[in-house]
Amino acid sequence: MKNxxxxxxxxxxxxxxxxxxxxxxxxxxxxFKPGFELFSLPxxxxxxxxxxxxxxxxxxxxxxxxxxxxTTIVAVVTTVLTVFVSAMTGYAFAKYKAWxxxxxxxxxxxxxxxxxxxxxxxxxxxxxxxxxYDTLAGIIVPSIITATGIFMFRQYFSTVPDELMEAARxxxxxxxxxxxxxxxxxxxxxxxxxxxxxxxxxxxDYIWPLLILRDPDRYTLQVALRSIVGADNIDWSVxxxxxxxxxxxxxxxxxxxxRQIMSADISSGLKD
Amino acid sequence: xxxxxxxxxxxxxxxxxxxIAARRRAHPSRTYAPLAFISVAVVLFALFFVWPGALGLIxxxxxxxxxxxxxxxxxxxxxxxxxxxEFYQSLGRTFIYTAxxxxxxxxxxxxIAMLLASSLAKGKTSxxxxxxxxxxxxxxxxxxxxxxxxxxxxGVVNFLIRELGGEGLRWQTDATLALILILIVGTWGSTxxxxxxxxxxxxxxxxxxxxxxxxxxxxxxxxxxxxQLPLLAPTSFxxxxxxxxxxxxEFAMIQALNAGGPGxxxxxxxxxxxxxxxxxxxxxxxxxxxMVLMVILIVIAVIQMRFQDSRRDLS
Numbered sequence: 023m024k025n026x027x028x029x030x031x032x033x034x035x036x037x038x039x040x041x042x043x044x045x046x047x048x049x050x051x052x053x054f055k056p057g058f059e060l061f062s063l064p065x066x067x068x069x070x071x072x073x074x075x076x077x078x079x080x081x082x083x084x085x086x087x088x089x090x091x092x093t094t095i096v097a098v099v100t101t102v103l104t105v106f107v108s109a110m111t112g113y114a115f116a117k118y119k120a121w122x123x124x125x126x127x128x129x130x131x132x133x134x135x136x137x138x139x140x141x142x143x144x145x146x147x148x149x150x151x152x153x154x155y156d157t158l159a160g161i162i163v164p165s166i167i168t169a170t171g172i173f174m175f176r177q178y179f180s181t182v183p184d185e186l187m188e189a190a191r192x193x194x195x196x197x198x199x200x201x202x203x204x205x206x207x208x209x210x211x212x213x214x215x216x217x218x219x220x221x222x223x224x225x226x227d228y229i230w231p232l233l234i235l236r237d238p239d240r241y242t243l244q245v246a247l248r249s250i251v252g253a254d255n256i257d258w259s260v261x262x263x264x265x266x267x268x269x270x271x272x273x274x275x276x277x278x279x280x281r282q283i284m285s286a287d288i289s290s291g292l293k294d
Numbered sequence: 295x296x297x298x299x300x301x302x303x304x305x306x307x308x309x310x311x312x313x314i315a316a317r318r319r320a321h322p323s324r325t326y327a328p329l330a331f332i333s334v335a336v337v338l339f340a341l342f343f344v345w346p347g348a349l350g351l352i353x354x355x356x357x358x359x360x361x362x363x364x365x366x367x368x369x370x371x372x373x374x375x376x377x378x379x380e381f382y383q384s385l386g387r388t389f390i391y392t393a394x395x396x397x398x399x400x401x402x403x404x405x406i407a408m409l410l411a412s413s414l415a416k417g418k419t420s421x422x423x424x425x426x427x428x429x430x431x432x433x434x435x436x437x438x439x440x441x442x443x444x445x446x447x448x449g450v451v452n453f454l455i456r457e458l459g460g461e462g463l464r465w466q467t468d469a470t471l472a473l474i475l476i477l478i479v480g481t482w483g484s485t486x487x488x489x490x491x492x493x494x495x496x497x498x499x500x501x502x503x504x505x506x507x508x509x510x511x512x513x514x515x516x517x518x519x520x521x522q523l524p525l526l527a528p529t530s531f532x533x534x535x536x537x538x539x540x541x542x543x544e545f546a547m548i549q550a551l552n553a554g555g556p557g558x559x560x561x562x563x564x565x566x567x568x569x570x571x572x573x574x575x576x577x578x579x580x581x582x583x584x585m586v587l588m589v590i591l592i593v594i595a596v597i598q599m600r601f602q603d604s605r606r607d608l609s
Contacts, residue, residue: 028414035415038406039424042482046427048450049439065453111335118328126332126339133343135595139543139564140587143571143580144350145342147360152341164342167335197327226432228546233572244434244546251438251550262442265435272430284422284490 053077053262060258076263084246084264090271093242096161096231097224103166104220105213111167112175113201117187134169139229146233160234161242165224171216178212179205211282218279225272243268347588353581360577371582380558381583384566391473391562392541398481399488399537400530406485407492408518429486437550440479469559472552476560479547484540488533495529496522531602538594542587563587 048067052060053076055069080086115127138145145164154160182205190200206213231242241249247268250261276283354371356364375381406425410418428436444451444465452462465471499522507517523530545564548554554561561569567587571580 028416031409031412031415032417035406035409035421036417038409039421042485043424043427045439045443045482046431049442052442061448063453064457065450107334107338110331114328114331118324118331120325120328123328123332126336129339129343130335133339135539135591136343136347136588137539137543138342138346139545140567140591141346141350141581141584142564142567143577143584144353145346146572147349147353147577148341148346163338167338167342172335197323198330201327201331222430226434228432228434228549229568244432247434247438248550251434251441252553258442258448261438265438268435269431276426276430280423284426 049262050266053266057259060262074263076259077267080260080263080267083260084250086264086267088239089241089243089246092158092240093225093244094271096158096227096242097221099158100162100165100224101217101220103162104168104171105217107166108168108171108216109175109206109209109213110201111172112177113179113205115172115176116179116182117184130167130169130172133167138164142229142233149234155234156236156240157234158240161227161230165227165230168220168223171220174212174216175209178209182208214279214282218275218283221275222272350581350584350588353578354585356578357576358578358581359575367578371579372586374579375582375586380561381566383558384561384563385586387473387560388542388544388563391476391544392538394477395480395541396534396537398477399484399541400533402481403485403488403533404492404526404530407489407496408522410489411493411496425489426486428483431483433483433546434550436479436483437547437552440475440482441551444475466552467556469556472556472560476544476548476551479551480541480544483547484537488537491529491533492526495526499525531598535595535598538598539591542591542594 051068054072054074056071056073056075059070111130115123149155149160149164152160152163154163186204187200190204195203226244227242228244228248231245232248235241235245238246238249247261247264250257250264353364355368356366357370358364409415410422410425415421431439443449446452446462446464446466449465452465456462463471465475503521503525504517507521512520543564544562545568548560548562548565552560554565563583564587567580567583570576570583
């Protein structure tokens with residue numbers, strides 16, 4: 023009886039799932055087709071001749087090591103800084119009271135309504151005048167503060183009982199020691215979730231790298247990919263393989279942290 | 295010179311404030327510690343939000359081109375902007391896109407989350423991973439994937455339509471179809487994140503409410519409409535607000551999908567700002583457009599917050 027009742031939901035769910043996976047599946051399978059087969063009719067889902075020649079060409083023609091290295095530097099450095107700055111700021115919001123903390127909290131809230139894309143001409147001038155044009159620092163530094171990260175930590179630290187802090191203070195632990203040695207280790211689960219999110223944001227970032235980087239040697243993956251798509255005659259064979267290669271790190275990250283990502287209660291941070 | 299002394303003078307007079315001050319002085323670190331904790335964020339906020347905001351406002355009254363001096367030209371940029379048909383076209387297209395994408399993103403993400411949270415459907419764990427995959431894919435690659443799928447002469451979608459005896463649709467050269475495609479890709483890409491928000495919220499709806507309603511004879515639709523949906527209101531508000539802002543600033547995915555084409559017909563507002571500011575190097579004019587967009591976003595945020603507040607008052 024129960025099986026029958028669940029039947030329509032199961033069918034709807036899997037029809038939708040098939041629709042969601044099809045574009046990616048078609049794309050990945052196409053990347054294993056040889057160049058001539060990509061456009062030869064009738065199109066087939068599976069390659070008739072499996073080949074990695076597209077990958078070989080893409081890897082040769084495209085300085086992947088460099089783009090991977092640049093993107094990894096940006097994503098890792100920004101993530102470490104984002105987690106640390108968000109933890110400090112969120113902790114101050116959760117555990118101290120002062121009028122200027124409230125004012126700054128509202129300022130941070132406002133940044134969610136006004137993303138930097140909106141004021142990119144002047145943001146670009148600011149980064150340039152700080153001497154960070156065409157450097158990886160020019161992408162890293164402006165991306166460090168995120169309201170989401172700060173709210174996630176604030177929410178978490180406000181659930182930590184004040185008695186714990188008082189006990190530590192009585193034992194003579196200073197305010198900074200309290201944060202570094204007691205609070206920060208407690209917040210490890212939040213730090214992991216934010217680190218994953220931050221890594222994804224920065225790995226897939228496009229608009230800042232596009233504005234800030236001029237020298238192709240410093241391109242991140244997304245900007246480099248866009249330069250293939252932007253060409254008058256798109257070389258699909260290279261583009262397909264290059265795009266698939268660019269996805270690998272995120273897929274690996276997801277495979278490792280799937281549990282943390284899927285159960286992440288990001289809403290707690292966003293809702294406040 | 296006398297200012298500091300007059301400010302110091304009244305301090306020792308009343309008794310109570312002194313005692314409070316003394317108590318606070320016993321823990322000076324508790325005042326300074328939070329200041330130190332937020333200092334980095336304050337500096338970054340000032341550098342990358344306040345400064346560009348103020349600078350943008352200043353530039354919007356100038357003909358600054360990125361180099362040389364800033365010459366002020368009054369409100370000329372704004373008068374030119376309000377007479378610029380291309381600006382209205384971009385802004386109008388952005389509004390149409392946002393008006394369509396907010397309900398689409400909302401309904402699809404909520405529907406999938408309900409299916410995944412229901413106890414009836416089979417294979418939910420794998421299905422959830424499938425729905426989540428687009429989150430891993432960057433907007434640029436998402437654009438490329440769908441461009442490959444919807445190519446007019448080589449895409450598999452038109453191939454299938456032709457196989458079924460139809461005629462290939464003009465996904466790239468027809469402005470309306472191109473916008474529909476943008477809408478589909480946007481929805482596909484954003485489902486993962488919104489779905490996670492909804493799943494977490496649906497799980498927080500107390501089971502006892504639903505069971506009680508079931509005993510009272512409420513069918514699934516009534517239970518959804520009368521119990522779950524109202525309890526999901528805060529999450530719904532969040533998703534709608536974030537989707538609105540996200541749609542207003544859509545850029546990267548469209549760049550890879552069709553670059554705002556055909557022509558400039560699907561050029562949304564951020565792309566317009568990008569092109570005037572960086573391709574035409576007209577920072578002053580682009581800043582004026584930025585300021586208009588900023589005002590629009592503030593108005594949208596305030597309206598949505600008001601709406602949220604009034605709903606909370608009612609319930």
